Amino acid sequence: MTESKQDQENSLTDENEVEIPLELPLLAARDLVIFSNMILPLFVGRKASISAIEEAMSHDRFILLVTQKDQAIEDPGPDEVYNVGTVARIMRVLKLPDNQLKVLIQGLCRARIISYVKQDPPTIVQIERLIEQESDRSGVEVEALMRNVKTLSEKILSLKDMLSPDILSILDGIDSPGLLADLITSNLKLKVEDAQAIFEIIDPVERLSRVNEYLSKELKVSTMQARIQSEAQEEMSKAQREYYLREQMRAIKQELGDTGDQTDEVEEYRENIASAKMPELVE
Numbered sequence: 145m146t147e148s149k150q151d152q153e154n155s156l157t158d159e160n161e162v163e164i165p166l167e168l169p170l171l172a173a174r175d176l177v178i179f180s181n182m183i184l185p186l187f188v189g190r191k192a193s194i195s196a197i198e199e200a201m202s203h204d205r206f207i208l209l210v211t212q213k214d215q216a217i218e219d220p221g222p223d224e225v226y227n228v229g230t231v232a233r234i235m236r237v238l239k240l241p242d243n244q245l246k247v248l249i250q251g252l253c254r255a256r257i258i259s260y261v262k263q264d265p266p267t268i269v270q271i272e273r274l275i276e277q278e279s280d281r282s283g284v285e286v287e288a289l290m291r292n293v294k295t296l297s298e299k300i301l302s303l304k305d306m307l308s309p310d311i312l313s314i315l316d317g318i319d320s321p322g323l324l325a326d327l328i329t330s331n332l333k334l335k336v337e338d339a340q341a342i343f344e345i346i347d348p349v350e351r352l353s354r355v356n357e358y359l360s361k362e363l364k365v366s367t368m369q370a371r372i373q374s375e376a377q378e379e380m381s382k383a384q385r386e387y388y389l390r391e392q393m394r395a396i397k398q399e400l401g402d403t404g405d406q407t408d409e410v411e412e413y414r415e416n417i418a419s420a421k422m423p424e425l426v427e
Contacts, residue, residue, distance in 0.1 A: 164231055164252065168208040169196040170267040174215040177339040178230045179326040182251040189244040192219060195265035197237060197245055205234040208255060208271055211340060222260055228274065228344045231255045254346070276322055277347045286321055286349055293352060296359035297328055303366045322348030325355045332358060 171193050173186065188194055200207040210229030212220040236248040254274040262268040294315045301307040318324045329342050338358075345351040417427060 162233075162252070164206055164273065165204065166272075167261055167268055167270050168206055168231065169199040170208050170210060170225075170257075170269045171196040172212045172220050172225050173209055174212060175336060177211050177330070177336060177343050178209045178232065178249075178251055179330045179343060180230055180251045180253050181323060181326060182230075182330060183235070184249065186247045186249060187240075187244055188247055189242075190218070192265040192267065194245060196267065197234065197247055199266040199268075200234055201237060206252075207232055207234060207249070208257070208269060209249070209251075210257070211336060213336075215336075222257075222263070226340050226344075227257050228254060228340075229257070231271070231273070254343070274346055281349050289349065289352055289356060290319075290321055290324060293324060293328065293356050293359060296356070296363055300359065300363055300366050303363075303370045320348070321352040325352040328355050328359070332362070334358070 171188070178184070188197055196207060208229050209232050210225045210227075212225045214220075214224060217224050230251045231253050232249040232251050234247060235250055238246040240246055255271040256274055258270040258272055260267065260269055297315060298307060298312065301311060314327075315324075318327065325342070325348060329339055332339070332355075334342075342351055342354050342358075345354060
């Protein structure tokens with residue numbers, strides 16, 4: 145049966161042929177950019193957000209998740225949220241004792257807000273789906289970029305003692321540049337504006353190139369941080385070792401009964417001379 149023009153205008157279709165309505169309830173997330181293909185729990189407490197969840201649950205469970213620009217704003221308006229977000233499906237909702245909702249969502253695709261149909265809670269927006277563009281780069285170039293991003297990720301995680309066989313397996317199993325870019329960006333702990341800038345790049349290879357730039361910078365910072373921590377640990381270990389040896393010497397002197405004032409005074413002179421770092425002839 146041929147789909148009518150009206151039916152085409154009333155829905156979008158994602159990669160799995162799931163129909164996504166053109167009008168969706170809007171939920172603004174604080175301090176978090178939600179990427180496509182992510183499955184994660186959200187804790188929802190604001191009235192507008194709860195209203196959006198209830199609206200989605202009363203229909204087809206689809207909702208548009210956008211990030212607000214300033215997390216301190218309690219009720220963000222159209223100018224206070226980013227225009228590009230993620231269409232998500234609500235998988236489960238649990239009401240908590242403090243009246244908050246714990247919502248498990250699955251990101252499906254990127255979408256842009258075209259207009260606000262209704263701004264009173266629940267906020268309803270009209271959307272258009274953003275389809276990933278095909279890249280004109282060669283397969284060899286893309287493969288090299290993906291390998292470099294994976295290598296940088298492994299080095300950074302290793303420096304931070306976060307590398308595990310499970311993470312290696314996940315990275316090795318990804319063969320999509322867009323999915324790799326999204327997975328790594330969602331775990332980079334970037335500033336919201338930086339994560340959003342990457343999120344809005346529709347070309348998957350261009351998005352991965354931007355991630356590669358961030359990883360290169362992060363590796364330099366992480367390497368320097370690891371060196372500073374190592375040097376600080378060495379200094380601390382040296383000081384602890386010297387303290388331990390001095391305590392041993394005091395204990396031995398006490399056992400030998402060598403605790404006179406003269407001995408303490410001589411020891412104090414020794415320490416003062418050593419700390420003064422005088423020229424060899426003067427010392």
